Amino acid sequence: VYQVFENVAKKYDVMNDSMTLGIHRVWKDILMHKMNPCPGTLLLDVAGGTGDIAFRFINYVRSVQQRQLQRKLQHHQNLSWQEIFESYQKDKFNSLGDSQVVVCDINREMLKVGKQKAQHLGYSEGLSWVLGNAEELPFDDDKFDVYTIAFGIRNVTRIDLALQEAYRVLKPGGRFLCLEFSHVSNPLLSRLYDLYSFQVIPVLGEVIAGDWKSYQYLVESIRQFPPQEELKAMIEDAGFFKVDYENLNFGIVAIHSGFKL
């Protein structure tokens, strides 16, 4: 698995766009909306190498913070100009409201690409990059508010260990969110999807990234991955409550959510 992603790291984003025809951005946005984080949330994004989820989180929290600030200012209509200026300054330095993201990945190359992207796009505060294995996270217990793993859990050898680790590092009341390719139940769509996956994607892999084998592996690992209900049972076994899933695009992708209560 390590080598697959080492090869793939640099072209990862480009491949994502071409494989999913850009829809993966929508999926990640939907995930963020479902999370609906408020300022002050501590997020752990596992297998989030190139930072897609992390950047979206920062944008979301920033806009929520802005809205709250506006509402506060509306209430303080009768403040003097001086006071308004001061409170504005104070809140400008706090644009994220103490929210933080820790991006954890097993692969150094993916993290490197992520850091470069962050610099390039201008994300400076609230981000940390940590090298780590999802089956054995280098964090203390009860630390994070939200744990996400987007398109990463199918690459973990022991999914149950990863789920147990997720449970461990989450605070009581914390949320587990998993965005992953899943099973399409509609037979017609499933035929089309199979056709697309096995014929088109490896070809794209060869053309864009020069790597047929990695993308062949990718498509096969998607087929091997447990379906929605089975993953839900595994999440419940790890100790999560109120486990639920939402199918996107008829089951091509599913978001599983659970709470540590």
Added chain:
Amino acid sequence: VRCQHCPPLRALQASAALRRASDEHKEPLTSSSQQHFDSPPAGHQPEQEPQGPHPSYTGLGGQESEDYESEEQLQHRILTAALEFVPEHGWTAEAIAEGAKTLGLSVAAAGMFHSDGSELILHFVSECNTKLSKLLEKEQKLVQLGEAEKKPIDEFLRDAVEARLRMLIPYIEKWPQALSVLLLPRNIPSSLSLLTSMIDDIWHYAGDQSTDFSWYTRRAVLTGIYNTTELVMMQDSSPGFEDTWRFLENRVADAMTMSNTASQVQSTGEAVVQGLMGAAVTVSN
């Protein structure tokens, strides 16, 4: 050092720790939430808070033992704690997040509920209805024990509606927002059933024993009175809401005269019909 989290009985970690830590503090709150799930002792009880997705207990540890609470009870507690943040944040997920924080849970726990705050509002309405019900029951007991006078119907209705509406006063600023959320198609079944059961309750304690069509008319009338008074209260800026209470008084009085008029019309109608019959018989002879 990693510790294994595999308790044989899958208890809610957070609630167990909280209950152990602050047992005396939480006692009154949890005992009141316990009561929600006991069957009602007497008469009608307003419907329990309509639940969204029901908790699914699969795998090991599906049973709830007495020491640990269920997901529903925890959700109940979070929503109750969230109510105190409503004046500041409105009926939103932010208020729920703040409520979760006070219970020692992560703010992500607000993700258990819908982001528009529907569950919070429905929870609040259900709590108010329960409070009203208890109040009316207490009053009824006093009357039965002979310690208080039985009120005439119009005064009883007036007092019941006023007591119920007064519970809105701390949240009155954000209540219009709550009303609009309650009218969303998704929420209408729940909010409607809460409303009808509350009205049922009031009539029950008012001593309504009717089994004929008047049962429906009475409920319709009282629902009308309640809703219009609530709307008046939204725009009322008089001290102590005295305008609202005067409006309520007038509406109840109207309803009383209307019912008197209706029965008068009925008896007049009957007299007229009898007169006509008599005339017909006379003519035919």
